[in-house]
Amino acid sequence: MRICPHCQYEMRESFDIKIDSTGNGLKVTKEGTFGEVIGKPKVAVCPKCGEVSIYLDESDLSAIAPHKIEY
Incomplete structure (x- = not known):
């Protein structure tokens, strides 16, 4: 459950962002032109x-933080 940082209301999750021209969405990669894919936001x-x-x-975070981070 995600809480809105502005109004502290419960956010609705699992939406997607699409690029209008292709409809393939976005990818998060490591730096570089052909960087390894970390995950899809x-x-x-x-x-x-x-x-x-x-x-x-x-x-997806295991690729950049091998141990779970506790807050």
């Missing part, structure tokens, strides 16, 4: 204020 939207949050699934 997901989107959460706050139904109260309209804030949009782009995030990666926890499983």
Whole structure:
């Protein structure tokens, strides 16, 4: 569950962003022209204020943070 950083309301998750011309969405890669793909971003939207949050699934984070980070 994601909480909106602006109004503290529960965000709706698992939306996607598409590129209009191709419809293939976006990819997050490591730096470089042909960088290794880390994951496909997901989107959460706050139904109260309209804030949009782009995030990666926890499983995608293992490529950049091998150990789970506790807050």
